[in-house]
Amino acid sequence: xxxxxxxxxxxxxxxxxxxxxxxxxxxxxxxxxxxxxxxxxxxxxxxxxxxxxxxxxxxxxxxxxxxxxxxxxxxxxxxxxxxxxxxxxxxxxxxxxxxxxxxxxxxxxxxxxxxxxxxxxxxxxxxxxxxxxxxxxxxxxxxxxxxxxxxxxxxxxxxxxxxxxxxxxxxxxxxxxxxxxxxxxxxxxxxxxxxxxxxxxxxxxxxxxxxxxxxxxxxxxxxxxxxxxxxxxxxxxxxxxxxxxxxxxxxxxxxxxxxxxxxxxxxxxxxxxxxxxxxxxx
Numbered sequence: 641x642x643x644x645x646x647x648x649x650x651x652x653x654x655x656x657x658x659x660x661x662x663x664x665x666x667x668x669x670x671x672x673x674x675x676x677x678x679x680x681x682x683x684x685x686x687x688x689x690x691x692x693x694x695x696x697x698x699x700x701x702x703x704x705x706x707x708x709x710x711x712x713x714x715x716x717x718x719x720x721x722x723x724x725x726x727x728x729x730x731x732x733x734x735x736x737x738x739x740x741x742x743x744x745x746x747x748x749x750x751x752x753x754x755x756x757x758x759x760x761x762x763x764x765x766x767x768x769x770x771x772x773x774x775x776x777x778x779x780x781x782x783x784x785x786x787x788x789x790x791x792x793x794x795x796x797x798x799x800x801x802x803x804x805x806x807x808x809x810x811x812x813x814x815x816x817x818x819x820x821x822x823x824x825x826x827x828x829x830x831x832x833x834x835x836x837x838x839x840x841x842x843x844x845x846x847x848x849x850x851x852x853x854x855x856x857x858x859x860x861x862x863x864x865x866x867x868x869x870x871x872x873x874x875x876x877x878x879x880x881x882x883x884x885x886x887x888x889x890x891x892x893x894x895x896x897x898x899x900x901x902x903x904x905x906x907x908x909x910x911x912x913x914x915x916x917x918x919x920x921x922x
Contacts, residue, residue, distance in 0.1 A: 647692060653720040654692045660717065661704065662690040668708050679703035695725060695775045698782065722782040725775040729869045733850075733862050736871075738786050740860075742853035744885050746798045746835075746844045750808060751817060754784050755797060755824065755832075760817040763809030787830065795830045798888050801837050804905045811910050818906040825899055833892035834901050842891060843884040851881055 649659040665675050665686070672690070673683035681700070688694035696704075701714035726734055737743065737754075745752050750764055758781055765776045786792060807814055824830045835842065852860040858873040861881050872878075893901060 652692070653717070653724045654695060657696060657714070657717050657721050658690045658692045660713070661686070661696075664708050664710055664713070665690075670708075675704075675707060678707040695721060695778060697778060698722075719782065722775075722779045725772065725779040727867065729867060730864075733864075733869060733871060734783060736852055736854075736860055736862075737783065737850075739854060739857075740793050740852040741855050742794045742796075744796045744851040744853075746800075746848055746850075746885065746888055747803060748800045748844070748848045749803065749806070751799065751803060751821070752797050753780055754787060754795065755821060755830075756780065756784075757813070757817050757820050759809055759813045763813055787827075792829050796889075797830070797832045798835055798885075798892050799832065800835050801901070804834065804902060805909060815906065815910045818902050818910065822899060822902055822906075825895070831895050832898055833889065833895060834898045835888060835892045836901070839891045843887050849881060851878070851885060 647655050647659055649656045665672070668675075670678075671683070672686040676683045676686050679700070680703070685694065685700075689696050689700075696714070696718055698715070698718050701718040704710070704714045705712055723731060723734060743754075750756075751760060753761070756764065758777060761780045762773065762777050765780065766773050770776060787795065804818065808817070821832060824832055847863065847865070849861065849863040852862065854860075858875075859878045859882075860871055860873050861877050862869065862871040864870065892898070
């Protein structure tokens with residue numbers, strides 16, 4: 641067992657979180673087991689988080705804040721902790737994504753991260769069998785919080801039709817993921833289109849990419865491949881990729897027809913009926 645007194649709070653957000661949890665717990669005169677009883681978890685979990693052996697969740701942090709009366713300290717810290725669990729080459733993009741006012745993305749292989757269910761994300765991220773899968777999943781789900789903000793970014797997603805048919809995580813996972821996509825029809829700021837197989841060759845055959853727009857800052861182009869990320873604000877690249885994205889939008893099915901296709905694939909391939917109104921078109 642690591643002695644928590646040997647932890648360097650400045651080593652990482654996780655170490656700082658653990659040291660603060662121990663300091664404020666002891667200041668409240670509580671043992672690990674007593675705090676655990678207050679927030680419905682084990683003393684062992686408290687100890688693992690205090691020794692930076694386990695990453696806290698947002699729910700855990702909110703309960704600790706309530707139990708210790710820490711005025712949201714841990715709820716604020718956990719965002720930094722979860723972000724630090726993202727791959728180092730992805731962290732810069734995640735920061736930009738959180739500040740964007742408009743996100744446009746084309747995805748050729750899988751559902752965009754901001755729209756993934758927990759089980760789908762676990763299957764995607766677990767394909768390489770990383771040691772920190774739980775932490776990676778938690779970090780991905782935490783990114784999705786930007787869609788629940790009072791002023792969320794406008795999000796436009798184009799999915800290659802293959803994404804609907806690629807069975808990620810098994811049939812049940814895909815059923816829930818496609819049903820989740822259909823629910824976004826009720827979200828004003830999120831639009832989803834499918835690029836059908838019948839499109840043939842198109843301007844994004846080289847792979848997935850994202851375009852971010854900001855209030856007062858230059859637009860950003862982002863693409864990645866095997867632990868390597870490329871992002872640029874070069875005006876010529878932005879101009880070319882923006883035109884390419886407009887062509888993809890023109891070639892893709894309408895938002896309404898996309899919902900019909902998702903509902904059909906959901907029923908025919910994964911044996912499920914959409915919820916009332918999910919696949920209906922006026």
